Structures are given as C-alpha cells and as structure tokens.
Amino acid sequence: MRHAFVVRLTHWVTFVCFVALLVSGVQLVISHPRFYWGETGNVLTPALFQLPIPSSRASVSTGYGYVLPDQNGWSRALHFQAAWLVVFTGLLYVGVGLWTRHFGRNLLPRAGEFRVGALWSTVASHLRLKPGGEDGGAESYNVLQRMAYLGVVFFLFPLMIWTGLAMSPSFVAGFPAVVEALGGHQSARTIHFFTTVTLVGFVAVHLVMVAVAGFGPRVKAMITGHSEPARRDP
C-alpha cells in the first residue's frame, strides 16, 4: 500500500512531536513523581502512587540521597510548543483523512474481520511475530493494525489533549466541565500520565512490528511513499 503524502508528512511531524513531548514530559514528572486522584495533592498528602525514581525537587522525599538538576524551564516551553504543533498536525491528518476517505478505506476494520476465528488467527500470527496484511505482506493494514491506529488517532490523542487542557488553570476557568468530568485536576494529571504509558506501549509494539515487517523498507515506504513488493512469508 502506498502511503499518501499527507499521511507521511503528518506521521513524521507527529513522531518528532511525540519524542519532544515525551522527553519534556518525563522531565516535568521528575519534578514531582507523585500522583493523586481527585482535585488536590501535594507532598503533605498521601499519594495514589509514587514512581520509584529520584526527583529534581528536594521537597519530594524519594529515598535517593540526591536531587536531580531542575530541567523544567525548557521542558515546559518545549512541551507546549510541541503540543500546539501536534494538534495542528492531527487536525490536518484527520481533516485530509476524512476528505480522502482514508479512514473508511484503510483503517476501519472490514466486515468479517471481527469473527473470532479471523481475529484469533491475526493475533496468533502477531504473537509468532509474523504479522502482515490480509492480502499478504504489507499491501494493506490487518485488523489489529487498523484497531490500534484508530485507537491512537481517535481515543488516545484526544484523551491526551483533553487531560492536558484539564490541567490548565486558565482554560478550565472558561470551561470547568473539562476538568470536572475527569474528577478533578489531579485525576486529569494521573490520566495524562497513564495515557502516556499507553502511547509509549503502542510505539514500542509498532517499532517491533515494523522491524519484523522489514525495518528499512517500511521506513523507506513511510518516507518516500514508494513501497517495494511485499515480502511473502512462506
């Protein structure tokens, strides 16, 4: 399958933004690696959980005998810069995708793919690290790919933006329901964190699958749009 220009462009811009958001997000978490549920939480209140990592703030007791350097300044700036870029990129991708019927043609699972037998054989081939489109090779997305991509585009990314906005004191002044629907400011922060973990998991599996399908050719296809003949597994 040939990747359209907009798909390729938005894929790589999103990739750059994702790395920037992840690196800066990790730095921000390091300044307070404790998570809470509800409206408020600080070092004087019990945490829902605390990550077993050192902190960049002396006020957080971590059990480590040292405090990491404070990186929040540039991290915050980079985080919001990348967030804006990825939102614009996402809007472009979804807008063009709807216009060209990309989602209906390439991403919505096809009839019959949800049958237990069909699903199971796809899952099994993935577990044997021999995935591949139903037409064989990489000619089209298989049902697991379709569901994963749709989940990232229409669930995880919107949830990330929603929980991010819910942490903005100015935005929730105008739209309080955005944070109240999540159970409070700290709940939003905790969901933001778990959504990150899920996205990192997706990227990890995605990279393994790309490697199995042939890292060089698949990356080349995502850059140039020209796909080599699909490799057929015996």
Place this chain on the structure above:
Amino acid sequence: MSRISRRKWLVGGVSGVVGVAGVAAAGDAARRHGLMPPDAGLRFGTGAALTYAAQRTLTGESRAREFRREQISAKPFANPSQMKEEAYARSREKGFADWQLQVEGMVARPGAISLAELKEIPARSQITQLVCEEGWSYIAEWTGAPLAAVLEQAGALPDARYVVYYSMEKDWWDSIDMADALHPQTILAHGMNGGAMPAEFGGPLRMRVPRQLGYKSVKFINRLLVTDRIEKVGNGLGSSGPDYGYSWYAGI
C-alpha cells in the same frame, strides 16, 4: 518532470508561501490586539504566544473555579522560602506593622500604602486552587484587597497595559496584563484560611492570580509598577521567570 508532480510542487509552494504569510499576518494581528506576550521572542516563545492569544480569546473574563468550604486542603504546601532579606526579618519581628506597598508608574496618585490601609479596602475572599508548575496543588481560602480596587484608589491611567509586581525577595518580580490585573479574582492577599497570611505562604502580602500557575502568585509583595512599556522594565521580558526558563504567561 511530469504534469502531476509539477502541479504538486506548485500546490506545495503556494501553500508554503500562504502559510508563512498567514503566520506573519497572525503575529501582526496579535500584536495589534495586545495578544502577544512580552517574552514571545524567546526560543520556545511561540507555544506560549499561541496559548496566550488562544486563552485570552476563548476564556475572556471567565472566573477561576471556586470551591466549597469543605474542599479546602487540610494540608496546604508551600515551597521553602528563599527569603534572606534582613529588612524582612526586622518587619516580621514587628508583626509586619511597618510593611508598605509602593505604588508607582502610570498612576495619578503614586505613593505608599500601609498594610493597615490595604486591609481597609473591602476585602474579597475566595476558595481557589493553587496549582504549582511542578504538578502538585492545594485548595485554600484567600482574603485580600482586589488589585482593581488598589489601582482605582491610586488612579491608574487608562493607557496602562501591565501591572508589574515586586517581591521583597531579591530578583523576584512578575507582571500581568490589564485583563488579569482588573480581574475580580486577582487580589493582594493578606489573609489565608481565616487567619493572617503565613510567612511561608508569602505573608504579609501575596499576589493571587488564580487563572495562572502558582509561580505568578508572587510572595512578599511590596511594590507595584503600572506601565504601558513592559519592554522597558527589568529584562524586558515581563518577569524574572524567563531568567530561569519560565514563560511570562502561565495560564498554560
């Protein structure tokens, strides 16, 4: 070069030019409407500029969320104070009876207001959340003089665009635009949770700007400067924040 690819280059080139022109026009419009933060020119200023313009446009004069009395945090937290000024220690010994707020710049009646005079201004009490940029938060009741009332008393001139506020703590100052300065929830807080403002939370006087992150709520306030030329103040970036990597606008 085939016709298709020539058309692609043309479309790409035209969209590129339109895009660059659009960004430049948007920047101009933002500057004309006062939607450009003073530190927009910094390395990562574009994101903060977009956030500032978008939130000023979308959320307007909205109020920060206020909470019920039973939601007040039993254990509020304040980052340890770096205050080392001798003048502060001396004033604290006197129960801050000699604390003064200097008001200067574009005001008809510049001068000093004592803490007692500030407490005579009809106070506003509000139960709001303080969110630290590090990620933690607490809810407390803050009581203080609305900044708008202080500005009115001093006769702030209509052309004023920013209110700069200084901490007694060395090298700590910040500023807000008039949208926040005249906002009813922006107060010079001298009370917290029913008592006087504790020293660790910025007593005797702390600026509270509840629609922005905690670092805009500067502690130990002893000077206000009303201005229309923020670029002439200090580092020209609107606050001491950029010196430490923090953006001027913290509505996020």
